[in-house]
Amino acid sequence: xxxxxxxxxxxxxxxxxxxxxxxxxxxxxxxxxxxxxxxxxxxxxxxxxxxxxxxxxxxxxxxxxxxxxxxxxxxxxxxxxxxxxxxxxxxxxxxxxxxxxxxxxxxxxxxxxxxxxxxxxxxxxxxxxxxxxxxxxxxxxxxxxxxxxxxxxxxxxxxxxxxxxxxxxxxxxxxxxxxxxxxxxxxxxxxxxxxxxxxxxxxxxxxxxxxxxxxxxxxxxxxxxxxxxxxxxxxxxxxxxxxxxxxxxxxxxxxxxxxxxxxxxxxxxxxxxxxxxxxxxxxx
Amino acid sequence: xxxxxxxxxxxxxxxxxxxxxxxxxxxxxxxxxxxxxxxxxxxxxxxxxxxxxxxxxxxxxxxxxxxxxxxxxxxxxxxxxxxxxxxxxxxxxxxxxxxxxxxxxxxxxxxxxxxxxxxxxxxxxxxxxxxxxxxxxxxxxxxxxxxxxxxxxxxx
Numbered sequence: 001x002x003x004x005x006x007x008x009x010x011x012x013x014x015x016x017x018x019x020x021x022x023x024x025x026x027x028x029x030x031x032x033x034x035x036x037x038x039x040x041x042x043x044x045x046x047x048x049x050x051x052x053x054x055x056x057x058x059x060x061x062x063x064x065x066x067x068x069x070x071x072x073x074x075x076x077x078x079x080x081x082x083x084x085x086x087x088x089x090x091x092x093x094x095x096x097x098x099x100x101x102x103x104x105x106x107x108x109x110x111x112x113x114x115x116x117x118x119x120x121x122x123x124x125x126x127x128x129x130x131x132x133x134x135x136x137x138x139x140x141x142x143x144x145x146x147x148x149x150x151x152x153x154x155x156x157x158x159x160x161x162x163x164x165x166x167x168x169x170x171x172x173x174x175x176x177x178x179x180x181x182x183x184x185x186x187x188x189x190x191x192x193x194x195x196x197x198x199x200x201x202x203x204x205x206x207x208x209x210x211x212x213x214x215x216x217x218x219x220x221x222x223x224x225x226x227x228x229x230x231x232x233x234x235x236x237x238x239x240x241x242x243x244x245x246x247x248x249x250x251x252x253x254x255x256x257x258x259x260x261x262x263x264x265x266x267x268x269x270x271x272x273x274x275x276x277x278x279x280x281x282x283x284x
Numbered sequence: 285x286x287x288x289x290x291x292x293x294x295x296x297x298x299x300x301x302x303x304x305x306x307x308x309x310x311x312x313x314x315x316x317x318x319x320x321x322x323x324x325x326x327x328x329x330x331x332x333x334x335x336x337x338x339x340x341x342x343x344x345x346x347x348x349x350x351x352x353x354x355x356x357x358x359x360x361x362x363x364x365x366x367x368x369x370x371x372x373x374x375x376x377x378x379x380x381x382x383x384x385x386x387x388x389x390x391x392x393x394x395x396x397x398x399x400x401x402x403x404x405x406x407x408x409x410x411x412x413x414x415x416x417x418x419x420x421x422x423x424x425x426x427x428x429x430x431x432x433x434x435x436x437x438x439x440x
Contacts, residue, residue, distance in 0.1 A: 001326040001327070001345075002305060002307075003305045004305070005303070005304075005305055006304055006305060007285055007304065008287055008304035008348070008350050010350075010353075030351075033346060033347060033348070033351065034328065034346055037346050037347070037348070038327060038328055038346065041326065041327075050304065052350075052351060054351060078340075101328070101416065102331070102415040102416025102417075103341060103394065103397065103398075103412075103413050103415065103416055104331060104334055104341045104342050104343045104394065104416045105328060105343070105346075105416060107340040107341055107342055107397075108340070108342045108343075108346070108347070187329065188329065189329075189415075
């Protein structure tokens with residue numbers, strides 16, 4: 001389990017990291033390392049250069065500004081899990097964090113690293129989609145904002161261009177009802193199915209609109225638009241939720257593996273979607 | 285290319301040179317000779333290699349030694365003070381929290397973090413905290429009791 005040889009550079013500022021990245025197109029950014037290092041140990045990845053951004057202090061924060069929650073890309077899962085500000089303003093994020101790996105992994109792994117890696121069974125992509133997150137990418141040419149809807153392109157592939165680093169995650173505040181539920185793989189802890197539900201409800205138990213993010217099921221995390229459409233304007237009773245949840249895998253290529261066949265995953269996805277919506281609806 | 289690093293381990297500064305690909309657990313064991321930290325699964329699952337780095341429990345098989353440059357590391361060897369067992373070590377002793385002992389250093393390091401963050405954890409909270417540490421002997425019950433013992437002892 002020894003990675004292939006590589007060169008190592010520690011960036012002390014974001015500019016330094018961007019310069020190194022601009023000069024070395026095949027370099028990889030090392031954040032918390034909890035996606036990258038396992039992949040390197042299996043030699044699934046053999047980057048010639050790692051640019052360590054772990055010491056850049058101003059990439060780790062949880063703030064509120066201009067009606068938005070702003071989270072630095074190097075913020076650890078544990079910092080999010082234990083954030084009082086997020087528990088109050090966006091409880092989906094701490095709840096999602098608490099499902100990731102284990103305590104040691106949450107101490108070191110980062111939200112930005114996980115999103116940029118885009119593992120098909122990682123938890124954060126489902127939450128980012130359900131929350132309509134905006135991802136701020138920075139390069140030597142400047143900064144741009146990418147909607148979560150456009151960020152996850154394919155298996156382990158995001159909309160980040162060569163030379164870009166994910167700097168910040170932004171979430172617009174809203175008064176919605178949220179939940180993340182997950183069936184973890186018993187050994188790895190990754191999601192067999194993970195469902196993030198973010199509902200906007202009105203006073204008469206009606207769902208005005210819904211955003212549902214799904215992970216673990218397909219090659220990349222996706223929004224269950226079939227479920228969202230069925231939920232919009234619908235009363236949140238048990239039958240309506242169960243009917244809507246059945247649309248979770250509409251038009252989706254479902255993964256099958258040794259642990260869970262595609263049929264079993266399809267079944268689980270509907271069950272966990274139902275539970276996520278019910279749980280969110282109970283948190284009005 | 286080798287990198288010069290200096291890591292403080294259990295209160296002692298260790299300057300050295302490492303290949304960037306050397307994992308922290310191998311540096312601790314093979315270079316510094318601190319073999320109390322164990323290598324188990326090597327895949328971030330089993331927790332046998334858990335250490336504290338700047339007070340945070342991490343799996344030292346999932347970190348390069350260069351990343352720890354300038355940090356303070358605590359391993360199982362650094363837990364007892366002045367010949368007295370740490371409360372968690374004492375708990376594992378008193379409650380039979382181990383059989384073969386392979387997972388024990390990692391279990392103990394993780395448990396110190398659990399108690400550090402929550403001085404009075406419930407059994408549920410202890411089990412949640414230990415999710416990243418596997419034991420193939422005890423069935424965990426005695427380990428949970430050991431952590432309960434340690435929490436009581438530490439806050440006494």
